[in-house]
Amino acid sequence: MNDKIRDKAQQRQSLINDLTENIIDTTATLIDKGCDQELRDKMAAEISERINFEVNVTLNEMVTKYCPQKIREQVTEAEERRFLRFGVNFRIQHVLMFISVIVLIITGIPLKFPEFAISKFIIIDIFGGLDNSSLIHRIGAVGLIIVGLWHVFYSALSKMGRKDFWLMIPRPRDILDFFHTILYFIGRRGSGPKQGRFSFIEKFDYWAVYWGMVIMIGSGIILWYKEYFPKYIYDIAREAHSDEGLLATLAIVIWHFYNVHFNPEVFPGSTVWLHGQLTESEMKHHHPLEYAEIVEAESNEIQAERQTTDPSEENVK
Numbered sequence: 001m002n003d004k005i006r007d008k009a010q011q012r013q014s015l016i017n018d019l020t021e022n023i024i025d026t027t028a029t030l031i032d033k034g035c036d037q038e039l040r041d042k043m044a045a046e047i048s049e050r051i052n053f054e055v056n057v058t059l060n061e062m063v064t065k066y067c068p069q070k071i072r073e074q075v076t077e078a079e080e081r082r083f084l085r086f087g088v089n090f091r092i093q094h095v096l097m098f099i100s101v102i103v104l105i106i107t108g109i110p111l112k113f114p115e116f117a118i119s120k121f122i123i124i125d126i127f128g129g130l131d132n133s134s135l136i137h138r139i140g141a142v143g144l145i146i147v148g149l150w151h152v153f154y155s156a157l158s159k160m161g162r163k164d165f166w167l168m169i170p171r172p173r174d175i176l177d178f179f180h181t182i183l184y185f186i187g188r189r190g191s192g193p194k195q196g197r198f199s200f201i202e203k204f205d206y207w208a209v210y211w212g213m214v215i216m217i218g219s220g221i222i223l224w225y226k227e228y229f230p231k232y233i234y235d236i237a238r239e240a241h242s243d244e245g246l247l248a249t250l251a252i253v254i255w256h257f258y259n260v261h262f263n264p265e266v267f268p269g270s271t272v273w274l275h276g277q278l279t280e281s282e283m284k285h286h287h288p289l290e291y292a293e294i295v296e297a298e299s300n301e302i303q304a305e306r307q308t309t310d311p312s313e314e315n316v317k
Helices: 002-030 037-066 069-078 089-112 119-128 130-157 160-170 174-184 202-225 229-263 280-286 286-311 309-317
Strands: 082-084 276-281
Touching: 002 037, 002 276, 082 280, 089 119, 089 130, 089 160, 119 130, 130 160, 130 202, 160 202, 174 202, 202 229, 276 280, 280 286
Parallel strands: none
Antiparallel strands: 082 276
16 A cells, blocks of 8 residues: 555656646746746746645545545554653643633623523523523633643643743744745645644644633632722723633634644544544654654664663773
């Protein structure tokens, strides 16, 4: 199977090269001064990249449309090496957070749009009234506060937490990756940017949660203990809580769910949040720079072990 795929890929690349030369030769006849070798090389790179992009898009569409399970079958034909992406501690945090957030959305959004029939159905028919709905909403809020504090201590006291927090800090490369991705989406690049452990999309996700939790927890506490605050503070907190809640809901449903569950590359959903692991092919595809770092580190460790155990090395010394 792999030999057939490799042969097909070579044939396709040969056809792309021939088509590239054909386009260059045709273009040369339309240019008054002709094409020197430097211009031909530049044109060849641009044309080949563009054709490769369109070919890959078409190939992915055909596989997705007519045989969506094929890629998964090829991956599972042989047991792949697996890499731990998220530890148990982080996965428990994530589960507690998404349970709390789902509870908050279900009980909170109907209060923003009380005139809708579905809002009345949720508050009255499902939860049995406003008092019960408010109680469940506050239980979800306590869960969000717990996971927020938990993650702060995890990021400060855990070795893996400190490492991931440092890697989550935005850098100039993220800006370049953003524009690279835009160019890829409009067909000006043959592939997207190579990512390390966290892409700029994941960083945006992460810091949006931080910002949202500060606003939601802070304003929620004011609403919870409104008798201790002036009315104008209460009014500001109510508007901030309501609008940020809607914004967070849209960000989760549209942005986060698409990137980690509805994206054609992972549909019908990623299960990394459950077991915390990625296969070797997934690592190479989604996090090639991190994969290269891991392989290099392992190679250095093996080389160091050989140097300390190889008798010939000891004799030379």
